Amino acid sequence: MTIGNWINVGMLAVLIGTLVVAIRTFQLHTRSIDYSTYYDLVARFSRAWRHFLDAEESRKYYEFCELLNLIEGACHLHRYKIVGNASKEMLENYLEENIRAIVNYENFVQNLHRMKSGPETFCEMKHFAKRHDIDFPEL
Numbered sequence: 001m002t003i004g005n006w007i008n009v010g011m012l013a014v015l016i017g018t019l020v021v022a023i024r025t026f027q028l029h030t031r032s033i034d035y036s037t038y039y040d041l042v043a044r045f046s047r048a049w050r051h052f053l054d055a056e057e058s059r060k061y062y063e064f065c066e067l068l069n070l071i072e073g074a075c076h077l078h079r080y081k082i083v084g085n086a087s088k089e090m091l092e093n094y095l096e097e098n099i100r101a102i103v104n105y106e107n108f109v110q111n112l113h114r115m116k117s118g119p120e121t122f123c124e125m126k127h128f129a130k131r132h133d134i135d136f137p138e139l
Contacts, residue, residue: 031084033084034083034084034085034087035087037083037084037087038083038087038090038091041074041077041083041091041094042094044070045070045071045074045094045098048063048066048067048070049067051063051066051067052064052066052067061111061114064107064111065111065115067102068102068112068115068122068125071095071098071099071102071125072122072124072125073124074091074094074095075095075124075125075127075128076124077091078091078092078095078128079124079127079128092132095128096128096132096134099125099128099129099132099134099136100134103129103134103135103136103137108137109137112137
């Protein structure tokens, strides 16, 4: 083998090594972003629940709407697999718990009808509830 061939083999080996490191770094970065997204959603849920539960009666409906909009958005992220594998199961469990709790809220159905703005209102939540055997009222 000529010296030129050895140089080419060496450059190819460095390129392959760099590619392997880049792929691994990308995987770790993706997981980090995935976890960060999940953590952000859980923190938002916590704030939304706190605002709803602590709200004065005059603001309960508004805070409930905010909570449902957050859940609707999270159901959309889950349905279209925007949240990665590392967080998918945790988010799914969290959404299931939240939707079950809300369905049991005494003013839920009344507020849902009040919030309805069209046939697609809360379609993501309805879809999620159906897939997880949660009794979600018809609007």
